[in-house]
Amino acid sequence: MKTSQNFTLMYILLLTGQILICNFINSGPYVMLSILPAIVLCLPPGIPAIVLMLIAAVSGLAVDWLAEGVIGLNMAALVPVAFVRNILVRLLFGKEHSERGDGFSIKKNGFPKISAAILVCQAIFLSVYIIIDGAGARTFLFNLARFAASLLCGFLLSIPVVNMLTSGERQEGWR
Amino acid sequence: MSRGGNIFRIIFNAAVFILLEAAALVMLKHDGPMQDIWLSKGIHAFQGAVWGGTESIRDYFSLRKQNAALAEENYRLRNVIREYCASTGKEIAEDSARNVVGGFRYLHAEAVKVSNNKQHNYLILDKGSEDGIEKLSGVITENGVAGIIDAVGKHYSYARSFKNTGMTVSARIGKEGPAGELIWNGVTSNGAILKEIPQHIHINEGDTVYTSGFSSIFPADIPLGITGEASVVNGSTYDVKVTLFSDFSAIRYVTVVNNTDDTEIEELEVEDED
Numbered sequence: 290m291k292t293s294q295n296f297t298l299m300y301i302l303l304l305t306g307q308i309l310i311c312n313f314i315n316s317g318p319y320v321m322l323s324i325l326p327a328i329v330l331c332l333p334p335g336i337p338a339i340v341l342m343l344i345a346a347v348s349g350l351a352v353d354w355l356a357e358g359v360i361g362l363n364m365a366a367l368v369p370v371a372f373v374r375n376i377l378v379r380l381l382f383g384k385e386h387s388e389r390g391d392g393f394s395i396k397k398n399g400f401p402k403i404s405a406a407i408l409v410c411q412a413i414f415l416s417v418y419i420i421i422d423g424a425g426a427r428t429f430l431f432n433l434a435r436f437a438a439s440l441l442c443g444f445l446l447s448i449p450v451v452n453m454l455t456s457g458e459r460q461e462g463w464r
Numbered sequence: 465m466s467r468g469g470n471i472f473r474i475i476f477n478a479a480v481f482i483l484l485e486a487a488a489l490v491m492l493k494h495d496g497p498m499q500d501i502w503l504s505k506g507i508h509a510f511q512g513a514v515w516g517g518t519e520s521i522r523d524y525f526s527l528r529k530q531n532a533a534l535a536e537e538n539y540r541l542r543n544v545i546r547e548y549c550a551s552t553g554k555e556i557a558e559d560s561a562r563n564v565v566g567g568f569r570y571l572h573a574e575a576v577k578v579s580n581n582k583q584h585n586y587l588i589l590d591k592g593s594e595d596g597i598e599k600l601s602g603v604i605t606e607n608g609v610a611g612i613i614d615a616v617g618k619h620y621s622y623a624r625s626f627k628n629t630g631m632t633v634s635a636r637i638g639k640e641g642p643a644g645e646l647i648w649n650g651v652t653s654n655g656a657i658l659k660e661i662p663q664h665i666h667i668n669e670g671d672t673v674y675t676s677g678f679s680s681i682f683p684a685d686i687p688l689g690i691t692g693e694a695s696v697v698n699g700s701t702y703d704v705k706v707t708l709f710s711d712f713s714a715i716r717y718v719t720v721v722n723n724t725d726d727t728e729i730e731e732l733e734v735e736d737e738d
Contacts, residue, residue: 338477346484353491359499361491368484372477421492424502 296333299454303328304348311356321418321439325352325363326370326410327447330377331454334392338375345371359422366418370410381406394455395448403451404444411443412436568683571596571720573603575610576620580713583650585625587611589718592619601722602681607709608688609633610718612681621720627653627712634679635688637667637704643676646688646706654708656689661702667694673706680723 307324316322329345336344349364381402382393395403419432419439492499573595577588591597593616603610603623611623612631624631627648635646635658642665649655658673671691677684692705723729 339480342477342480342484346488349488359492359496361488361495362499365485365488365492368481368488372481421499424496424498425505426498426502 296454300328300332303450303454304351307352308356311352316442319435319438320442321415321422321435322446323363323411323414323418323439323443324446324450325349325367326414326443327407327450328454329367329370330374330406330410331451332371332374334375334378336375338372341371341374342368362418362421365421366414369417370414373413374410377406377409392455395452396456404448407444407447407451408440411440411447415439415443567723567725569596569722569724571722573597573621573718573720575715575718578712578715579625580627580653583629585627585712586614587623587625587715587718589613589621589623589720590619591720592617592621594618596722597621597720598722600681600726601720602683603718603720604682604686605710605715605718607711608686609675609682610710610712610715613720625712626656626708626710633682633688634676635673635706636676637661637671637673637691639674639685641665641671643678644701644704646673649705653712654689654710656706656708658691658704658706659697659701661694661704663696663699663701665702667691667702667704669693680726680729681721683721 303324307328310322310324314322325345325348329341329348332341332344345367346364349362349367350360352363353360378393382398393403393406415436419436423432489503493503494500571591573589573591575587576590579585579587587603587610589597589603597613597616599613599616601613603613609626611625611628613621614624615622626633629648629650632645632647634643636643637658642661644658644660646656646658649657661667669692673688673691675682675684675686675688687709689706689708689710692707694702694704697703
């Protein structure tokens with residue numbers, strides 16, 4: 290019960306962190322800093338995809354509402370991450386692992402696997418985000434440069450977030 | 465979980481995903497002006513594709529009906545011709561018997577040899593003077609101009625291909641636009657340049673280029689190609705890139721066109737020069 294409260298509290302804190310990043314850190318036109326894909330990835334295993342998508346939609350909408358101008362942008366980009374989250378966890382960490390409902394962590398699964406999961410989630414999120422944000426008005430090269438820069442920064446920012454959410458088996462009691 | 469249950473779960477997940485994405489896009493459409501324009505454009509393109517597709521399917525299934533309508537129209541036109549012949553006393557329009565339409569005589573021919581990979585290309589046609597082919601007749605296909613007859617034998621004729629650096633065709637942009645000289649660009653198989661277009665004329669990319677009909681070799685309004693980029697030459701005229709419709713490597717059946725009034729036109733020109 291305590292771990293469940295811990296995770297929820299941490300989740301809300303990180304969501305608030307994302308809102309603060311959007312509001313107060315001006316990273317320029319090429320970098321879009323987001324930890325949302327990482328926190329969706331770290332939602333406890335065993336949660337059905339529908340619930341994951343609803344949590345992602347509400348989280349994205351909260352960031353859109355409280356931080357950025359266009360409502361629906363983070364939501365549209367985050368829901369696909371939630372949609373593939375369970376499949377991704379199953380593919381990277383194994384079917385048995387996901388069926389047992391074990392949480393994952395850098396310590397348990399190794400840095401390469403966690404990095405791959407973060408990169409895939411960030412890539413999905415950023416692809417949708419950059420395409421919709423550009424609305425066909427930006428060149429392909431600009432979008433590509435933005436994607437690459439944002440992926441790198443997002444990845445670096447996500448590692449401590451994932452470590453924070455998955456250390457101490459916070460995920461396991463959250464059901 | 466059973467296989468059926470799994471499939472149901474996948475479908476349900478996909479439905480919720482689509483629903484949430486649709487909700488996000490609706491919100492984006494209402495909140496972001498740029499996204500609104502972009503999404504509207506996407507929706508219109510999608511609708512266009514869907515309507516185009518259904519239209520094609522409908523057209524295909526209505527072919528029988530259209531055939532019947534065409535047969536009906538054919539019957540009516542035959543009746544009109546019969547009435548016309550009866551009222552004028554002519555058996556049949558003499559010109560159409562000689563394959564003459566609008567001052568040009570049309571003869572069907574087959575290209576038996578085609579040169580394509582040189583700077584000066586040619587075609588050999590299987591019709592000659594005995595079939596009514598004359599020198600300086602035009603050679604056309606359904607996709608545009610193929611060349612000009614340069615030499616005529618009894619049973620064969622030699623035509624200079626349009627893919628010849630020295631050959632020009634009088635052409636115009638659109639059916640009523642400015643006219644200039646169309647010449648093969650010498651590089652690509654379907655590239656040409658329309659020269660001497662006055663600079664004050666605004667040129668749109670994608671306009672169709674037609675024969676102008678000024679040369680007396682080719683009839684007017686044969687579609688030749690599509691305009692591309694235009695560049696100013698000598699500060700006074702445009703050179704417009706043209707992508708030709710013709711695929712010269714696939715030329716086989718051609719039509720030879722001969723101006724039946726060219727002698728009269730030449731006489732007038734000579735008279736004026738004198």
